[in-house]
Structure formats: structure tokens, C-alpha cells
Amino acid sequence: MTTATVTGKPEEPVVATKNYLTEEGTTLRSWLLTRDHKRIAILYTLSLTVFFFVGGAAATLIRLNLVTPAGIFTPDIYNRLFTLHGIVMVWFFLIPSIPNTMGNFLIPLMIGAKDLAFPRLNLLSWYLYMGAGFLALFAILIGGVDTGWTFYTPFSSLYSNGYVVLALAAVFAVGFSSILTGLNFIVTTHRLRAPGMTWYRLPVFVWSNYATSVIMVLATPVLAITLLLVAVERLLRVGIFDPALGGDPLLFQHLFWFYSHPAVYIMILPGFGVISEIVPCFARKPLFGYKFVVWSSIAISVIGFFVWAHHMFVAGISLYAGLVFSLLSYVIAVPSAIKVFNWTATLHKGWISFDAPMLYALGFIGLFTIGGLTGLFVANLAFDVHVTDTYFVVAHFHYIMVGGMVSAYFGGLHYWWPKVTGRLYPEWWARIAALLIFFGFNLTFFPQFILGYLGMERRYYAYPPEFQAWNIFSSAGASVLAVGYVLPFFYLGWSLFRGKRAGSNPWAATGLEWKTPSPPPTHNFDRTPTVTRPPYQYRPEPEPQDV
Amino acid sequence: MSDATPHPQPVPRPEPQYATMDQQAEAASFGMWVFLATEVLFFGGMLLAYAWLRASHPDGVAEAGRHTKVVIGSVNTLVLLTSSLTMAWAVHAAEHGRRTALTRLLAVTALLGLLFLGLKGYEYHGEWAEHLVPGLNFQENGPHARTIELFYFLYFLLTGIHGIHVTIGIVLIAVMAVRARRGAFSAGYFTPVEVTGLYWHFVDIVWIFLYPLIYLAGRSGP
């Protein structure tokens, strides 16, 4: 192991002469027309950051409004705020977050390829994403949408007075962006693996993104067609979702959740991948139960297609449908539990260090476990009758999406930051941010479980006064969380210019991405690597070196 | 065929991410298969809506189905099936490096596609004249008017989106024909033709599903 290069001094000449950031030129044109998966990943990261802060600003205003029972904004503004928050965070941040940034950057590096299979398609996917993003922002600026991100009919098709069709078009377009990404990842994983990179030598990150891609490719088109149907229904006043026109609103819910429940796994599976990279690296141990972790990802992506109606337990589905979908929802909890146990077991008898990526990873395991366990509550038929559409559900999916996925995103961002930029981030600032995010998150969302059980409903701009105390806790937590999210923006920005040079492998990690210089050259490897060993071959630390 | 070209065959080099042309060809055709999987689900959503409509209003759907123009639909089915044949033949010609045959067969395929679109347009025209276009000029009375409107809504959506796919297919095939004429393909390299062929067959198969659902719904059974 070449752990001696931590200072990075020997690498500097390499950095200066030949890497993907400079090799193709530094003009705007060279970036906007690039086909390099790493550059496209950077484009995605920058645009996602913008959307993350747009969605975050809406969240801040929502929490501000909920400090008082009477609310601060008018209901119409509030309804637009949570719709904006939902649409932007789900489709413009969470779904593309890890796949399109880290996945784009790392999958070719991890499998020893020079690029994705279809580089032009990859760039097209980014342009689709941007076009859709501008459309969404345009719809918001000219008046907004008040349907909630779920677009339930017949409210969205006939009653809402917002710019619903524009928003539908934006989501429609961003859906194709994610289909193209998924297609690219699937073909790349199948066809571009380096010699010796067998399926069971793939890092779990690649497996997770592969499982995610399968969902993207198979579920997203159903969303696209559903939204198209709603848009036509709204424009032409004919459609099959409105009972007044002879249709059925439950058909919409079935179609919508057929995409949107698997989409939850699009949002969390790549996070599993990131955690499975970080935990072995900082525990200096191979991942416990590699094959179980891998196959649980695949199981989740398959079973994920058969649980959608658990969103509809009180919507008027039949008793038998309820019984079946609840059972399947319990079944899908098992592979998630397997992962948590395997990560925990990986820590056993390791040499654990607590750098920022590891703090995020441990935070992820904790928060995801809480989110997953409360998933058992809402998958429970009877219990769901009491808490569905309350803040209990809101808290549950934020534990998964924010506590889980956003923690994983930040963990991955810090872990691969040296690889992407060639610089180290300031460790202590990063640890402070990780802790702030963990505690701020719990303070924000744990009270919402209690609020939900008490009966505080979702999407209420005003609420009965007896709920105020817990809401104040939640809003206070949100401000801590906001500080935690803004901090990395500054210190990571600083490190771009002032951070220490990283060297090719600052964490002494295994994996092909660490075998090439940081930042990597345009075609990743000077010579196509040959793989001879399974992943995560971390050896016990030699004692003297630690002390 | 008489197209033994004297000048040397072009030998395209793979894009930088591929080691060999074979690898690139495999990736391209695998990519098309994955894309077609997406497409299946895309049409699947609409077909589910159709299934729901037919299950909840069987009589209305049957009546609506009897309004459809089964002769045009059947001729169009024949046209598309023939075009699939010429497409398959074109890929075969490409495999054996027969340039003229390839160009001609692609042109015939594209023309058959155009014929399909023309007939479809004629059919739409008739439906417009009969006031069967939901949301724009739909006029129908009788007990099943609502269902007939929904049926025609799905009909226009399904055939419209299928029509867009046919149009894209025609453009792709035309591009392939031009490239074939210029000698871009050889027995060693014809991946784009093969991939276009996959796409065209898919468009054809979708129609095979649509045809009975639309035209035979009210005409089958007792």
C-alpha cells in the first residue's frame, strides 16, 4: 500500500500537467460540449447544488411558517412552497443526486473503463435535466403550482389554479434524463468492465447504481405517461382520472405510485452504495457479507415494483389488496435490515477511524435505521390508518431521504472530494458540519413523529395550537440543519483553492478509482487496469504505523 | 447483386471508450434493448389505462370499437408487417455487404412507413369528420357516450405516440439509407443498421398489440 503519499508532494507535477480539468481546455465551451463523464459529473454537481439550495430555501420558509399555529404566509403561498420543495427536492435533487454526480464520475473509474458507454447520451441527459429545471423554475416564478409533488387527480387536472401543465412538462422531461442515465449505467456495467473485473469483484457502489438504473429504466416511463395523461386531461377536459368525466382517480394513484414507490429506492439505493464503500475503508476491513449486500440491493429493486399500493391503504383499495401490499412491504424491509446488520458487522474487530466521511456514514446508518423501522409502522395496515397523511409519514420519509440519502451524498462528497478535485478538505470543519447535520436533523424531524401520532396533518399551513410546542422544536432544529448544510459550501469552496494536494489515494483505499492520479486524466487510466482480486481487500493495520 | 465495390472498405475505429469495434457494436445493440425495455413500460402505462376502461365499461368499449375503421387498420397492419420484412432483409443485405440492395431495401422500408402514416392520417381525417376527437369536436350521444369519448382519447394517445415512433423510425431509416448509399457500411460494420432494425421491429410489435385492442374490441366474441 502506498500510504506514504498522503502529503501529496510527489504528485504535484502530475496534477499540473495532465488531468480532466485542464486537458480538454478550460473554456466554457469545452465544458458545455464535453463528453467526459467526469466533466459531466461536475456539471451535474453544480446544477444540483443550485436546486438543493432552492428546495432548501423553500423548506426554510415552510418551517418558518409553522412556528406559529396561524401561519405567516397565505395558504396559497404556503401550498406553492411545499409543492416547490417537493418537486425540486425529489426530481431535481434526490433522484439524480448520487447517480448523476458520483455515479457518473466513479462508475467508469471503478470498473476500469475510459468513459461511459454513450458519452453523448450522457451529455444529452444533462441538457434535458437543465431544460426541465429551467421549466420548473419558470413555472414557479410566474405563479407556482399548488398540487403537491404527488399531482393527485382530480385536483391537479381540474381544480388547481397553478401552472400545473408546465410543472408536469418539467417532470416529464427530467424523467427522460434519468432514463438515459440509467440506460447508460446498465450498458456500461455490462459491457465496459476491465479485464478481470467479474461481477463479484464490482464494488457495491456499482451494484447499487446498477440496481437503481434498472428502476430508472423500468419505472420512469410509467410516470412519464401518467403525467402526460394528467396534462391532456387538464388541457382538453377529457381523461380517465376524473370521475366527472367517467374516469377513476384511483387509477392515477396506482400509476403514480407504480413509479413513485420504486423512485424511493432510486433515491436510497445509491446511498447504500456510498456507505458500503466508506465503512470498509475507515474500518480497514472487507465488507461483511458482500454477496448479501449485493443481492439485497437487487432484491430491493425487484420487490420495490410490487409494493406501490401501500400508499393507498385509506384511499379506497380493497381489503385484499391491502393485505397483500402490506405483506410485501414487510418483505422488502428485510433486505434493508440485512444491509444495516452487515455494515454494523463490518465494524467488528476493525481499526476504526472517524474522519468526516465515516461520521456521515455512521450517521447514515443510525438515521436510516430509524427511517426504516418507522417504515414498518406505516407499512402496517391498521397503524397506517391512523398516521397516513400526517407528519408521521413526513418524518418517516425525511429520515430516509434526508437523514439517509443526503447524509450519504455528503459522505460520498467528502470521501471522493480529493479524487475529484485533487485537494483535501479541512477535516475539522467537515467533522463539525457532519455533527451539526446529525443533531440538527434529529431535532427537526424526531418531533414530527410525535406530531404525526397526535394527528397533525400534512400540508397544513395552519394548525391547532396544541401542536405548537413540537413545531417550535422542529423549526429550531431546521435552523441548525441549515447551518450544517451551508458550512460545506464554504469550506469545500475554500479547499478548491487552498486545500492541501491530495495525492492519488489519501485514504489508502482499495478500488480502481484510487489507482489513478487525482484529479484523473481525461481517459481515466494510462493503461487499462487488470483486476485480480475481490473488492475491499483491506489488510489489518500494521501496529507500529498507527502509534 | 452487382455491387462489388472496387475501392477499399472503410474501416471505422471504435470510440475511445471501447477497445474493439465488436465491443462497441455489442454495447450499441444492448443499449437499444434496454431502451426498448423502457418503451415497453411507456406503452404499458397506457395499456393499463385501456385495460381499466375495458374492464369497467365493457359494453361502451365494444361499441366504441365498432366505430373504428377496421379496413384501414388491417391494411396498415399488413403495411407495417411488410416493412418489418424488408427491414430484416435489409439487415441481412448489410451483413453480406450488398450495398445497393441495402440502400433499396431501406428506402422501401421507409416508404412503407410513410404509407402507414398516410393511411393513419386519412383515418384521423375520417374520425375528425365523424366528430370522434375528444376534447376538440367530440359529439356522441347515447348511453355509452362517455366511454366512447374515453376510448377515443386513449385511441388518439396510443396511435399518436405510436405515430411519433414511426416518424422517428422513418427518419432513422432514411439516414441509414443515405449512409448506406455513401458506402458507410460494410460486412464488417453495420451496427447502426442493425440497431435501427431493432427499433423498427419494436414499433411494428407495438402495432401488433394495438391492432386487436383498437379494431377488434367490438367485433370479436359472440
Place this chain on the structure above:
Amino acid sequence: MGSLQLLPPTASSHAADMDWLFAALLGVSAFILLLVFGLMILFCVRYRKGSKVERGNRLGRTWRVEVAWTGLTFAAFLVLYFWGADLYVRIHSPPGEATDIYVVGKQWMWKIEHPGGQREIDTLHVPVGRPVRLVLTSQDVIHDFAIPAFRIRQDAVPGRYETLWFMPTEVGEYRLFCAEFCGTWHSRMGGTIVVMEPSDFQRWLDSQDPGPSLAQEGEALFRSYGCSGCHGGAGTVRAPRLEGLFGRPVPLEDGRTVIADDRYIRDSILMPKAEIAAGYPPVMPSFAGQIGEDDLLKLVAYIKSLADKTADSAERPAP
């Protein structure tokens, strides 16, 4: 500012069951959570980098461990599943003697009609200790009738009847919410459930403008819409008689048999061609778009009242 409340009021027969289920879910979760967190913290401290503990003899044979924890968690999950499923079935099986109360949601209010014809908006008076069955529908978008103190909720879907039942156990006033986003004033679409002693409830019923009962109003509508012309038995058109119909199986023309419930009556008024009773010509016109949800409920109530009326005379002679 409210105090830090932890549990909502417990005021229906479902509420205690739900709280026990909640406790069970919490128990299982707490066990798993403590196990995972405990091990994580233990490992993080004991095996931190630099600590000099024995690290030999690592876990081998991982698949045994994997199978063990997979099997155990799944078994625990199954117990929770059956517990919840059982309660769900009970929540959806109203006792036979429940009183039917009709609820129509519209942007942004709840219109409630008691069987005796008393009406309320956004307030529902019910007697303690008597089961109540709500028949819910909506006039526009999807709403949701939610009573946290009773631990129940149900979507009110336009074009459908959904039902919900409960038995209040504590006298008092409880909050009612709309739980499905329905537009601008969604947050204000709520009200109060007033649970009273049966005697007080009777006094309250009597003090209300009695008005005609739902069924009586339905009877009037039955004539004014011309239904009685064919279904009354005097007309020239042969139409099924509706006495004794409600709640009984109806053989259909296409060979199926359906139970004549709220949904069937409603669909037969709006979409008469969909389910034609066997042996009758399909000549009834659709009333879709002509009869509002309120009037539909009254017609259904009237036809339902006919079931009781003729139950004796129509069914008894059989043996």
C-alpha cells in the same frame, strides 16, 4: 403555546387497540434500534484505531449469521404484519347495528346528514357507546375524513362511497381534519366531533330542525326525477321493483351476481348500462350530471329504507 403532549385523546373503541399496536411496533423497533446502536457504539469504541484489543478470530461462515438475522427479523416482521392486518380488518367491518351517517366533502367543508334528516356542517354529533358507520363521498376533489382521537381516517373519493366506522367511548369534543390535500383552504377544512351521552344526544337530535328524513327526501326525489314512473310498478315499462332490494344479491344479465349496496344503487343511477339486472331490458337513461351528490345520497337512503319495509312480506312466504 401548547404543552409537550405525547398521545392524542383516546376516545373510540379502536383507539386503545391502536395504542397497543403502536406499543408493539415501538417495542420491536426499540429492540432492533438498541441492538444496532449498541453494537455500533461498542465496536466504534472498542475497535477504534489505536486501541490495543484482540482482533483475531474474526467471524467466519458469514452465511450462517446472515441467515440467522434475516430469519429472525422476518419472523418479527410477520408477527407485526398479522397484528396490523387483524386490526385493519376489524376497522373495516362495521357491526350490523351501526347507525349510518352520510358525509359529503366539498372544497372546503364537510356536509353531514343524519338518518333522521338533521344536517350539520363541519360538526358531527354522535352518542357515546353506539357504533356509527360513516358513508363518505366527495363532490369535487379527494378529501380525507380524519379523527385522530378515534385513530381512524378514510379518503372521501368523488364518484365512490367509502365507509368508516367507530364507536365513541368518551364524552367530549374532538378534532376533525381533512387529511388529503384539497386546495387553498385544506388546512381549514376541519371541525369538531361532539360525543354526547345518549340522552343528551337524543335531546340534541330533537332540538334540531327535524326536517324530512333522508329517506323521505329521497322518496320525494324518487318521484320528481320520474324514477317511480317505471320502478313504482304502475308504469308500462317493466323495471325491477326496489322493495327488498338493498343488501341482497342481484343476478346480472352478464351472469355475475352483485350485492345491492350503496355503490351498486349509485352506479345504477349514474351508469345504468354497466350492471343490468337479469331479465330486464336496458332502457333506463343515465342520470349522470343531473343529480348532485347530496340528492344521490338521499335516493340511496330511500332505496335502503325500502329494504326494511318489505323484508317481512317479500321474504317470509318462501317456506
